[in-house]
Each structure stands twice: as structure tokens, then as C-alpha cells.
Amino acid sequence: MDDLLLEFLTETNEHLETVDVEMVRFEQDPNNEAILSNIFRLVHTIKGTCGFLGLPRLEALAHAAETLMGKFRDGMPVTTPAVSLILSTLDRIKEILGELERQGAEPEGSDSDLIEMLDRMASHEPPAPVGVPSPEPVQKGNGTFYQALERELKPGEVSLDELERAFQEAPGPEKSTTSGTLTYQVLERPLKPGEVSLDDLERAFREAPGPAPLVIDKPAAKSSSADPIISSVTPAVSKKSTEVSEGSEGGEGIAGKVQTIRVNVDTLEHLMTMVSELVLTRNQLLEIARRSSEDHGYKVPLQRLSQVTAELQDGVMKTRMQPIGNAWQKLPRVVRDLANELSKKIELVMQGADTELDRQVLEVIKDPLTHMVRNSADHGIESPAERKTAGKSEKGTIRLNAYHEGGSITIEISDDGKGLNFAAIRKKAAERGIANDAELERMSDAQVAKFIFHPGFSTAAKVTSVSGRGVGMDVVKTNIELIGGTVDIRSEQGRGTTFTIKIPLTLAIVAALIVSSKDQRFAIPQVAVSELVRVSPSSEHSIERINGTPILRLRDRLLPIVPLSKVMGLSGNEDADHGFVVVTQVAQQRFGILVDGVFHTEEIVVKPMSSKLRHIQLFSGNTILGDGAVVLIIDPNGLARMVGSESDRNEFQSDATHEQAVVAADEMTSLLVFRGSGESLKAVPLSLVTRLEEIEASSIEWSSGRPVVQYRGRLMPLVSCDEDLGIKRQGMQSLLVFSDGEVSMGLAVAEIVDIVEDKLDIELFAERSDLVGSAVVRGRTTEIVNVAHYLPLVLETWSRKDRKGEAEKSLLLVDSSTFFRDMLVPVLRASGYRIQTASTAQEAVRLLSNGLNVDVIVTDLELSGHSGFALVASLRADPQHSQTPVIGMTVKPDPQQIALARKLHISEIVSKIDRRGLLSALAELNGSLEEAA
């Protein structure tokens, strides 16, 4: 493509961006002449250039828009429809420009629709009250003059404007006519020099006021000569001249502009690379100089070189820096359009637009920012009516704020809208199965807010054209994290939401902590490091292990430790306890990286990983240190992913953790340890105990020789846990209360010792019915009490009468744990069930196929070797048992299980330790069974 055209495209696009912003500003502040003249000048420039390059469509559009704006200048009231029309004209221009960029030529098509509207808008409005003649009469007046130019009417009109202004300013000499045309005729072909001469012209104009001559002779030139070259050139001339005149109108304008030069980005990138290399070489030289003690006279020049390099580095870095305002440029327009579309009143406040950051970073955050602002406008800000009822001003405010903070930049996007709907997010999270209800209940609002970063998460009731499609926030987060940034949300119901983005200043050079592990050095970006802790077994900070997993206690919080040597797969002994822990914070995850040594912080030049190594998520790049060694840069995000974050865990991981939980539950049981008579310890599973009580012995009553106590408005029978242990007659009596529905029993014990969690390995006793067996708990032999032994003692006497001779229901209990079975059987039996037990799914199936008829099946869903679900599924396939109610027991119900259970018509899922839940589930089932019967 033509160089000139390329330049035109870049320039025009830039101009259009500015016009967009200015237009929105102007709409809010219609009396600001400076803004208007700025817009006018830019549009005029675009029009002029288009004419110059022979782009009739663009030119016509720009012209029509300009005419309307001219009306504004003449005092026509600025209305929203008018501004919208101009904005949509600008959009059309952008479209055409895009097409032009792709194909190198203006696309076919007509813009008469827009132009007509623009013209109508311009002419149908009441004529300007100002004394200046409006274009229409001029047009009429010069009708004959333009007849010859019928075709090129549009350019003609421009010149009328020009003419008008020119006349007002000064009628100039006609001599320049010849010189002007001559210049351009000569320079027609080498277009580029043509522009230079324009610049020269401009300068000349600036130096000596007198732009009128050139302008005034333009129509003359046009009308007198049919030379197409001239006619296409002249608007360009007028462009420059207007720039000057507009500039002088609006104050300093161009004259005060900073001199800039457009440089290809590649050139800058290359420069940056070269400077990086220079820095590295300098570092190497300094390293050599440090090592040799002798001064061969090069140390002073080296020092100088070092300084110059540093300055050069700074300078080049600066060329890459751009004000963040560049990324914000589109936002006023976006917000305005949105506000119109949604009938909301929104004000966009931008602070710190001149905060500079690296070009590369800017590119990455541009879209996320736009997305977040759109979100704020759509979801955050309420409608004017809603705001009024909430006692807020009708106009909502979206505030963008950027500022430097240490080595990073903080961008805040806040709105004073309704804030996040935490209830809706919780609900959605539960629906989507990201977290279960219990987890959600425990979560703070801040944690819940994080869910909006989940892929596909949207609580929007309806999908609008703006947002609510549930794509976006996760992309936003990913994009920001990609450049080592973080996003944070703060939201208050009814007060608004604030997003805080923290991003590094630049991607090319970062401060990094150099650490070593197994004689190899690595760099950890400083932004992720929050502190360093030296650890050794003897010191205050020592690494402890849970099942081999290293943990550090840091200020009463447990910090997961990742030994770097281990994740890297570097050989070495696994249980290193010496070294340093680099406390790292990635988003919400905190963990410690255990390294062998920590050196210093160094500004490193980040070089991308080779494509062959990019798949290793542990590294974000590499660099060359001062001593010339290549060092890998650790990506804290990647490391965090390897550690496995709570929020990002995938199905696979959650399965794995679940299985672990199951295993743990099988192995660990909470036991209540107490003492009966003598020194021997007894224990009972805590899950069976309803309550622990200590009562006055004097309150114990004796009814027909049996001890009872008034407990919660009922009489509760007491049983001594040991035949040798009598119920106390005075002092305090400790009781373990077991409840079953409405019936309770108190087990009198000598002393409650402790609650322990331990692996239960029971040695069964056959000969004694009051004990299940004995086990070693905390290193001491402990008798495990069989509650089943005591229940009949009291329940037979008290509870049977409540049962009213109900037919006993049969129940099949399937649980692989003998212990659980033994514990549950008496409880269930006491509830009036005839119990059959099976320890495996196979056994259960065998029993059932042998003709066992049961009313209800209670099964552990995590049977060893065979899933409880599989058992239920096979039962459901059997017509005889397809309707048998099933209650599932599990360690920790999760949404997946619940869904599966529903599919298999499992009536209820109860937690394994929730005995009461099981009983009430059975009772409920009973009720429904009776109803059905």
C-alpha cells in the first residue's frame, strides 16, 4: 500500500478517536468553543486529506458532518440526536477506513442515507441567529458560480466556508495563486515531499500571519481550471490553512504543540532489544571489574559507560511508555452510547489518564478495561428511577483512576451503582456446582465475589447486547494475569463496586529476586514476593509436615510450602528443612517457596521462553544475569496452579481430594474417651453421643429402683457404664446423653477424659456384650463401648409402649466398616427396625437375590471395592427392588453425588456422622411408606 495512504490511515484513525472523545465532551458542555473548534478542525483535516487522496465517499461524509458542526458553531442548539448522528457518521468513516486499510481502495457503496440526514439536520433546524450568513444563502447566492462545479459540489462547499472565513479575516493578495499551483503540480507525483512542503507552508503561515491568500485563491483556481490535480490538491492546502486559523482561534493550538515524530514500533522494539543487550554486556563488564582488584585505567570509563547505559535504558523505556489515557480514549463514547441505549444517566470520570505504562501492557489491558467499564455501566449503575428511590442522584458515576504504586500501576474502576448481588452469585455458584451450600455459607462476601471470574458465570437475568452473556470476566482475569497482574473486587450492596487492577509497569524489565535451589539459580518476580523467612529445624520458624506435606506456621497461619527442588524435579533429599521460604502471593493464594539460598534483587530483562519450552508452566521466561549466566524466571502463577488452587481446581483434582477424604474418614474416627470404674479407659464414637451433661447427683430420682433424671421436660433413664460403677448419690455426675427420637438415655460415667481423633483398629470381643472390643487410642488400650448393649436396658421399659405395636420394618444396612455397622445397628433397632447387615455391595446383592425382602435400604455410597451407587443402580435394574427406598450415607455430600442420587431415586443422602439426620430421614420415609400403604 501507498506509504502516504498508510500514514493517512494512522493519522485519520487517531483524529477520529479524538473526535469521538471530544464529541462526547462537547455534548455535555455545548458552550465550550475550544472543544468545538478542535472537533471542527479535526474533521476538517480528515475531509481535506480525503479530498487530497481522492477518496470521495469519505470526503462527502466528513463534509456533511462538518456542515452540521458548522451549524453548532453558528449557534444551533446541540442535541443528543444530532451528536448521535455525527457519531454514527464517524463510525461509518471508520468502517470505510477499515475497508480501505484491507483493500487499499474505498469500498463501493453509498452514504446518501447519512448525508441526507446530516443535511436535513443542518438545514431543518432554525437558522442560526448569528449574523454570519449561513451556508445555504451562500450556496444559493453562488449558484451560478458553482454550476460548473456541479459534480464536485462537496469540495466546493468547503471552500465556501473557507472563503467566508477568509473574507472575514483579510482579503489577501492573488499572487500566491500561481505559486501554490506550481508547487503542487511539481510535487504531485512524489507525494511524500508534497507533505513536507505543506509543513513548510504551515511554518510559513505560523511565522507570518496571512493564511487568507492561499485560501481565497482556491475557489478561483478550481473554477478557472478543470485540472483534476489541482482540484484534488487544493483541499489539502485548505486543510493546513484552516489548521492554522483554527489554532489561532482556539488560543495557542498548533503553535504550542510538542514536536513529535512517528516511529515504527518495530524500530522501537529493536532499539529496546539492543539496549537490553547493552545492559547485559555492561553488567558483565562490571562483574569482571569487580573481580579484578587492579585498575588498568578502565574503571572510570567503565563507570561512565555504566551511567550512560542506564540513561539510555531509561530513555528507550520512555519511548515505549504511553499514557494510560490512550487505552481510555474510547471509553467516553462507549459509556455515552450505553447510557443512551439503556436509558441511564452515567458520568465517566477519569483520573490519572497521564499515568504512563509500557506499550505492550497497555495493549493487553485495553480490552479488559473496556469490558469492565461496560459491565459497570450495564450491571452496576441502576436506572435513574431506581437510583432516585435508593436516595442517590439520578446520574451514576463510573470512575477510572490510575496511579503508580511502587513498581506497578494500580487502576481502579469503580461505580456508585447497586453493587454485586451476593445472594444471586451464591445461588448461581450452587447451581453451577462450583461450591456446595455448606461451603457457600462459610464464604465471606469477598470470596463469593470471586465467582464472577469463573468462566461462563453470569447472574444477569437477561442477556443484553452489552453484557450478561457470561463471557468476559474470566477472560479479563486471564488477560491481566497473563501480564503478571492481579484483579480484586470490592463491593458493597447499594453503594457500588470497585475493581482494582494491579499490573507491572513494564514487561520487558522486572525486578526479580535471585534464589538458588540445588546449585541452580532462578529468578522470582519481585511483585509476587511478599516476604522472606529463614527456616531451620531449631529456629522459631521450622517446617512441619502433615503426611509428608511441608507446612510452615507463619503468624498463626498455615502456609503451604513448595520445595522448589521438588517441583523442579531436581534431585536431592526430599525433606529439606533448611533454607529460605519465599512467601508468595498470587491472587488470593499464599504459599511459600522453599529455596536453598537467596541472593539479591536484580533488574532483569525478560526474554521469552523458547517455543520448545513454553509448555512448562513453571517458567515465564529467562534472562541473562550480570555474570552472563542464563537464569530461568519462575512464573508464580504457574507454580500456584501446580500447587493447586482451591478455586481453580478441576474435576480431576476434586475427585482426588474427595477420595482422600473418604480414606481419611475410614481411618480416622472421633472418639469420646471416658473412664468407668477403675483406671481403664472407655471410648464411644462421638457421632453417637448427643450431648455431654454434668448434673447434680441430688437431682437423680429413683423410680422403681431405676435411676432417672428430669431432662428437658422428660424423664431420662440413667444407666451406669460399668456394673462396678454406681450412680453417684452426691456431688456431680457426668453423663453421656444418647438420644433417639424422643427417647433419651443417660450413660453415667466416672469422668469424661477427652475427645480424640484416631485410627480405629478394633480387636473384637465376642464374650462381652457391653463392649465392641478394644483398641489402642493415643497409645493406651481403650475399651470401645457398645451402645447397643445399653439401649435395650432402658428402651425396652420406656420406649416400647410408644411404638403401639407397629409392624417392624425390615432394613438392610450396607456398610463396609464393621465399626459403623455395629454402631448403627442398635440405634436403628431401637427405632423399631429389623436389621440385616451386609458389609459389601456383593453381599447385599446376594442377600436380596436370595429372597430377602426389605422395606428400606441404608447404604454407604462409598463402599470399598464397589461404589454404593453401582449397588443402587443394579437394584434399580431389578424389578423387585426398583421401588425400594434407599437412603445413602456419605462422608461429605457433594453436588455430583446429589445429582447422581436423584437420578437413581435415592430418597435421601445423609452425612455418615449425622445419626440424627439418618433417623429423621427414616422417619420421613416411614411416614410416606405408611401413606402409600
Add this chain to the structure above:
Amino acid sequence: MKLIDSLSSETAKITSKQMEFVTVTVAGQLLGLPISRVHDVFVVSEMTTVPLAPGEIAGLLNLRGRVVTAVSLRRRLGLNDIYEGSRRMAVGLENQGEAYGLLVDDVGEVLKLDPDEMQPNPVHMDRGWVGLSQGVHQLRNQLLIVLDVDAVLAFETEREAA
């Protein structure tokens, strides 16, 4: 016959369109790399190993301020690396804008060979080798395998991806 032709070729053909090869040796085998692909030959001084990297990648090198990925030609050919203390030689290559250093046992000389005289790979050659070889040149006292540089540098990296 062809055999005889090629035997006499080394001296006879000077004028025809000849290609230049940088010869290297790996485990005693002579291999040739097209000189157009070779940027430089250098001695490997210090190398940074990359944990979790594919076995073919020996590490990263600093070559005049540029980070170069060192690929072990031995590993690519399915041979074991030798870890003797002696100096290691590398051939600097460029592939898709990235710099690589191909680690070899030794670098020989530059040979001018006629591409027309290159023989196809023997059918019973190791399959791993066939993929990397463009053909075989018969030199007076040994055979030279012409390495396909792109193939040498195109190895799967994803399989070890975590």
C-alpha cells in the same frame, strides 16, 4: 555405474552446482549440515539446565547476549549423552526466529558436495535417523549423512507437558 561415478566425483566436479556442508561428528558418525543454515560454531562454556524440559533440550546458553536453546543431537538421534569434562561444541542454527545451538561431539570442516550425488537413506536405517536425514553422501573413506535441520529442530514438546 552410479557407484563408480560418485567415487570419482570428489575430485572431478568442481564447476557444477555444489552445496557446502558443515560436517560434525556424533558418536563417530559424520553428519553434514547445509552451510546456509549454520550461523556459527561455538564452544559451549556454561549451560543452564531447564528442569522439566524435554530430554532433547540440554539447556540454555548465553551466546553473546542472546539466549540460545541447546539441543542435544545425540539425544535426537536416540543416543546417550556423554558427560565428559571436555569442551562441548555447538552449531548455531536459526529456526522460526529462534536461536538454537545443536550440541555435537566435534565440528569438522566445510565440504563441497554435489546434491545430485546424494543417495537416499538405506532402507534398513534406524527409523529415528531416517526422519532426520535427507540422504547419504559417499565420501572417500566414510559416509556422510545430510541432516534435515528443520526435522532435527522439530520435536514434540507437548508430550511432557504437565
